[in-house]
Amino acid sequence: MTRTMIAAAASVVIVTLGAAAWLSLGSGRPVEDPLAGARSIDAIGADIGGGFALSGHDERIYRSEELIDGPTLVYFGYTFCPDVCPFDTQDMADVADMLAEDGVEVTPVFVTIDPARDTEEQLGYFVNAMHPSMIGLRPDAEQLDRLADDWKVYFQRVDIPKDEGGSDGHYLMNHTSFTYFVLPDEGVVRLFRHDQTPEEMAGEIRTMLKMRGLSG
Numbered sequence: 001m002t003r004t005m006i007a008a009a010a011s012v013v014i015v016t017l018g019a020a021a022w023l024s025l026g027s028g029r030p031v032e033d034p035l036a037g038a039r040s041i042d043a044i045g046a047d048i049g050g051g052f053a054l055s056g057h058d059e060r061i062y063r064s065e066e067l068i069d070g071p072t073l074v075y076f077g078y079t080f081c082p083d084v085c086p087f088d089t090q091d092m093a094d095v096a097d098m099l100a101e102d103g104v105e106v107t108p109v110f111v112t113i114d115p116a117r118d119t120e121e122q123l124g125y126f127v128n129a130m131h132p133s134m135i136g137l138r139p140d141a142e143q144l145d146r147l148a149d150d151w152k153v154y155f156q157r158v159d160i161p162k163d164e165g166g167s168d169g170h171y172l173m174n175h176t177s178f179t180y181f182v183l184p185d186e187g188v189v190r191l192f193r194h195d196q197t198p199e200e201m202a203g204e205i206r207t208m209l210k211m212r213g214l215s216g
Helices: 003-010 084-100 120-130 141-151 198-211
Strands: 040-042 053-056 061-063 072-077 107-112 135-138 155-159 171-175 179-183 187-192
Touching: 040 198, 072 084, 072 141, 084 107, 084 120, 084 179, 084 198, 107 120, 120 135, 179 198, 187 198
Parallel strands: 072 107, 107 135
Antiparallel strands: 040 187, 053 061, 053 135, 072 179, 155 171, 179 187
16 A cells, blocks of 8 residues: 555544644744745744654654754654644655655654554554654653643644534544754754645755755
């Protein structure tokens, strides 16, 4: 099964209700996305990102200084997401493949914001289906709160009432939907919006790496 088919299948998991995307960049509360027209956001010098040591989909502990040892793409989402997550994650995987053709190795990383449902097994199935090099990270509740603060990620559980097609314990997660481009010596340097194509993302990354002498 291709990643496109997997993403399409995942997009109709459980319900077809959409989780709204919000942006919170240090305000301490969710606000409507003021950058709706921006294609990507220059994050050089911004106070975004931070170190971590998190359990992975393969039972390993991943430390940020070891994981982010080269160009890295990071996405915060959840595997039960009915809309943007599977497609954004596939786009991230496609970008990694495009840059690999140029001889540039990029590590795609998926961080779950729903560790209660995203078990190691579930997370492993998801990331392995998306890309053979993708790393899935599963923070606990305390770690997730710190990551959300450090990486300026907004998320909120939204329970689905029974009269709207939900069931006991059925919920979605509202969350930001940016893909972070990270370099080991600089941190987060670019935020890509979910409506930006893999070709556009790869093109911007090529330019940034070339400017830094990190690609041909």
